[in-house]
Amino acid sequence: MELTNQLSTLFDQWNKDHLSFKNQGDFIEITTPFVDMHHDLIQLYLVEKKEKTPYVLTDDGYILNELQMLGVDVNNTQKRKDFFEITLKVFGVEYNKNSNELYVTFNTLEDYPKRQHNLLQCIIKISDMLLTSKNTVVSIFTEGITNYFETKNVIFSPNLGFIGKTGNQQTFDFVIPHSPKKNEKLIKAVNKPASDNYTNTLFPFTDVQSIRSNSEFIVIANDVNTPIADKFQSSLTNWEVKVLPWSQREDWVNDLLIF
Known part of the structure; x- marks a missing residue:
């Protein structure tokens, strides 16, 4: 045959x-x-x-x-x-x-x-x-944050990069500029705040921490489907990175307003 x-x-x-x-x-x-x-x-x-x-x-x-x-x-x-x-x-x-x-x-x-x-x-x-597709899901989550910020009049710049201590550029999903009363805020969106995901999330913040010493570091974590793991939360908090649960956005969004 x-x-x-x-x-x-x-x-x-x-x-x-x-x-x-x-x-x-x-x-x-x-x-x-x-x-x-x-x-x-x-x-x-x-x-x-x-x-x-x-x-x-x-x-x-x-x-x-x-x-x-x-x-x-x-x-x-x-x-x-x-x-x-x-x-x-x-x-x-x-x-x-x-x-x-x-x-x-x-x-x-x-x-x-x-x-x-x-x-x-x-x-x-x-x-x-x-x-x-991880990239697609993360992109969709980031777009959701963008739409929410715009409805709440949060002023931000998307996808800004800064050269870190390693000499590499670290990109943040949202950067909220400083104002006379508030510090600059560097924000990353994390779609899956699981315990094994803290390393990649934390590194960009530690790399720019000494260079952007007057900035606040923030992670917006999508806890709608995946609860924020204790290890994820504690690892970031220990490096003075604040973790904001997406499900509680109405409670913290006003803190991001610059005026």
Whole structure:
């Protein structure tokens, strides 16, 4: 058997072994070999309707509901909205705002494989890019802080860098300038304040501490989904870096105003 035929046969057999269908009466439950952000198999649901587009394939709102439970809402910042809407267009997937469903429709069963492939690619891209990509999640958290500061009239400059004692530039997410009554504030945003994350967070502050001796050092920690670990808190506090819980922002935001 030629190699191309072998590959085709093996792939068909793999699909057969890893793709299952269960008739649930009003719909067919499809378990795919692809995994979500929890490493669980992604399930889809096929519904046959007596309409112009008789077949609907949907995730039943699962992916977006799971992301929301994990603190990732695709609609609460412009960056998320843009990413979400572009991804839907690329894969030809539709979105039901009322049920949070991601779904595709098609007229004939011959279109099923391609439409399922598009829906799966869309689901994987959304869950992966919004949840598991560290840079994207941190960027989204930083954007959330930016929007909040702007609504509260906090004056700041984003992404300013200072040369530290090591000779390297240390960049801070927000810098609030000094005023006649208040010191300059150097702020870093930390999306995951876990115990093993304090070293990378602390180093930029210690590197500029002697050079920016009149500055206040602050970390805004996202404690919505991950509690601030004791080791994270104590390690920063010992170096005179203040840790501000994001969930309590209404309590400390006025301290950041320069007037």
